[in-house]
Amino acid sequence: MPNAPRSQRAPQPGRALRLRDADLPWRAVEGEVVALDGRSSVYLSVNQSGAALWEALAEGTDREHLVEILTGRFARGRESATGEVDRFLTELRAHGLLAG
Amino acid sequence: MRGGMDAEPPAAAQAVFGSLRVDLEIAEVIGAMQAAGVQSILLKGPTIARWLYPLGETRPYVDCDLLVSPSQSSAAQAALRALEFSRLLNEGDTPGWRRPAHPWRRASDGATVDLHRSLAGVQTDDRQLWQALASHCEPFAVCGVQARALTPAARAMHIALHAAQHGAATAQPLGDLQRALRAVPEDLWREAANLAARLQAEEAFAVGLRLLDDGAALATRLQLTERASRETLLAASTPPAGAMGLEHLMQCRGWRERTRVTVRMFAPTPRLMRCVSPLARRGRVGMSLAYLYRPFLVFSRLPSAVWAWRRCGGRRPGFDSSNSRR
Numbered sequence: 001m002p003n004a005p006r007s008q009r010a011p012q013p014g015r016a017l018r019l020r021d022a023d024l025p026w027r028a029v030e031g032e033v034v035a036l037d038g039r040s041s042v043y044l045s046v047n048q049s050g051a052a053l054w055e056a057l058a059e060g061t062d063r064e065h066l067v068e069i070l071t072g073r074f075a076r077g078r079e080s081a082t083g084e085v086d087r088f089l090t091e092l093r094a095h096g097l098l099a100g
Numbered sequence: 101m102r103g104g105m106d107a108e109p110p111a112a113a114q115a116v117f118g119s120l121r122v123d124l125e126i127a128e129v130i131g132a133m134q135a136a137g138v139q140s141i142l143l144k145g146p147t148i149a150r151w152l153y154p155l156g157e158t159r160p161y162v163d164c165d166l167l168v169s170p171s172q173s174s175a176a177q178a179a180l181r182a183l184e185f186s187r188l189l190n191e192g193d194t195p196g197w198r199r200p201a202h203p204w205r206r207a208s209d210g211a212t213v214d215l216h217r218s219l220a221g222v223q224t225d226d227r228q229l230w231q232a233l234a235s236h237c238e239p240f241a242v243c244g245v246q247a248r249a250l251t252p253a254a255r256a257m258h259i260a261l262h263a264a265q266h267g268a269a270t271a272q273p274l275g276d277l278q279r280a281l282r283a284v285p286e287d288l289w290r291e292a293a294n295l296a297a298r299l300q301a302e303e304a305f306a307v308g309l310r311l312l313d314d315g316a317a318l319a320t321r322l323q324l325t326e327r328a329s330r331e332t333l334l335a336a337s338t339p340p341a342g343a344m345g346l347e348h349l350m351q352c353r354g355w356r357e358r359t360r361v362t363v364r365m366f367a368p369t370p371r372l373m374r375c376v377s378p379l380a381r382r383g384r385v386g387m388s389l390a391y392l393y394r395p396f397l398v399f400s401r402l403p404s405a406v407w408a409w410r411r412c413g414g415r416r417p418g419f420d421s422s423n424s425r426r
Contacts, residue, residue, distance in 0.1 A: 020244075021241075021243070021244035022127075022243055022244030022245075023124060023127070023243055023244070024243065024244075025119075025120040025123035025124060025242075025243050026120065027116055027119070027120065027158065029113070029116055029158060034113055034116050034117065034120070035120065036117055036120035036121060036123075036124065038124040038243065043113075043117055045113065
């Protein structure tokens, strides 16, 4: 299904970071991501740069690849991108949105 | 990342979040069905949204449509009851009209499941429908649950039937059809047409396609039938209230059945009254007032219903969609 959210495709092997599969429906809407955490009934929305990280996490990725997304697509400096990725991952873990 | 705990999402995002909530309900219901050994096929909703609406566009949906085998219908209903769903209507509530699906609703959160035994426009029996569609399925994941959805050709067929069911004036089914006509290659439409013929749904399939100019051209290339029953044409015209009831009345065989349907038209069951009348949901007084008002409502709708019914004629060659085609 060419238009399926990437979360419906098999996660890439060897990529340690991945969004939770169950109870976490989401959509990309106008460049942002909107999601609903079914376990806590919390709605979430993620801005454009976060949406790019989110979509990579839906497929399975690693920290280095996430940093490359921000430096490559959003013209962040490496140090700034690393900090942003770490903060984003911390927030996802706090909400219980990462698998494993 | 912005969020809210048990708060309402912003108005602009509510339709999207509504669909995400339905995704959770779909996963819950299908998971329960699977645990009970019930096979189901997920129809419409996310199977169309993900297929035809690119990332970034929304196609909202508000309920879960599931088709189950007639041999597992009782088990499916038991699984829904175990999840605290209640069936809104029984067959006796709508005499003269054998519905292809029945709505089930959960009072605690308003979750709704349309449990299908068939599809609108299909004339073959439920068992043959299930056998045909079960062999036109593919895996489809929803919130971590592996469901089954129709293959693209079967989905295209259903989209055309759905358009015919709701007619020219209903935006979403026509929007789905428009996108399907752009996205689906002709060989798949041919496969869809063959499947429709196997299900004795070719009339509704052709009528649905002909609601759009591109669909009419495709129907010509596929050499689809131009015959259509009054019921199919009437539905495709998005008729006024009462017109389909009039058609079901005219299809009745014998005076007993006709009397039963007429009585129900003027005095529906309380279950049906609660479904169709907001007044009937307001306790005993509201229900009594709704029944008192009902005959006036039926008579007030009669002229436009009769006019729409007569306008659609009966079985005849050619489909006059000039007034309704886009």
